[in-house]
């Protein structure tokens with residue numbers, strides 16, 4: 001069974017056609033990232049999948065259930081990471097995690113949850129005393145305490161420092177290794193590249209590309225730029241067969257080629273050209 005199956009999803013707000021026929025297939029255990037510019041329709045799509053927004057048309061199945069007919073049992077199988085902690089500034093970390101655990105039939109032990117998100121030493125701190133990054137970690141704790149089969153993460157690392165982002169990525173990879181399916185929206189392409197098995201680029205309410213972030217848009221097989229230093233100048237060539245160029249250079253220099261680099265288009269290059277091309 002696919003974890004998420006979407007066919008021909010549509011949603012308008014008055015004259016605004018926010019989602020214009022989206023198809024998605026997300027497999028159990030996959031980390032799937034939805035990328036796209038502001039206003040592309042990502043949040044609308046995700047809110048429909050979460051059962052928080054009604055669709056106009058199309059078919060949607062999430063863990064085998066139509067989210068439009070969501071039951072309490074279905075809700076207990078999904079986790080949603082939103083900015084929940086901010087609503088309870090006077091609660092302590094432990095109180096909030098324990099309180100949320102009470103909503104689920106088979107929750108994780110609050111101590112284990114706090115350990116996993118790296119907040120154990122803050123368990124007695126009030127939410128208002130946490131830093132922005134620590135609050136987002138608490139949001140993740142509240143999203144995973146029910147042992148969800150499927151976790152929705154909406155721009156989870158906005159405002160994180162680089163070390164906190166790396167730690168967060170490890171947390172998400174650990175959840176994924178444990179079998180949790182994860183749907184992530186992010187504006188950080190390095191985050192999508194580090195975490196996602198597959199990405200979908202959404203622009204103007206449609207999926208314009210989908211695939212492995214390392215090869216999206218044919219970037220691993222296309223033109224590469226080989227660059228080196230020669231006679232005090234930086235030289236470079238664009239080629240579809242960079243290995244041959246490197247071998248020729250190595251022969252010419254009789255060994256090490258000064259300051260050699262081989263680069264291909266980045267995910268950001270591919271992403272920007274995809275969202276520009278959309279009519």
Ligand SMILES: Nc1ncnc2c1ncn2[C@@H]1O[C@H](COP(=O)(O)OP(=O)(O)OP(=O)(O)O)[C@@H](O)[C@H]1O
Nearest residue numbers: 013016017018036037038039040041042043044045
């Ligand atoms: N409640 C609403 N009422 C009216 N229009 C809305 C509503 N929510 C979203 N829209 C419009 O629908 C379109 C898609 O919005 P959506 O929030 O789904 O985009 P997004 O891809 O999540 O953007 P962002 O990256 O900025 O979060 C936008 O044009 C937005 O203005």
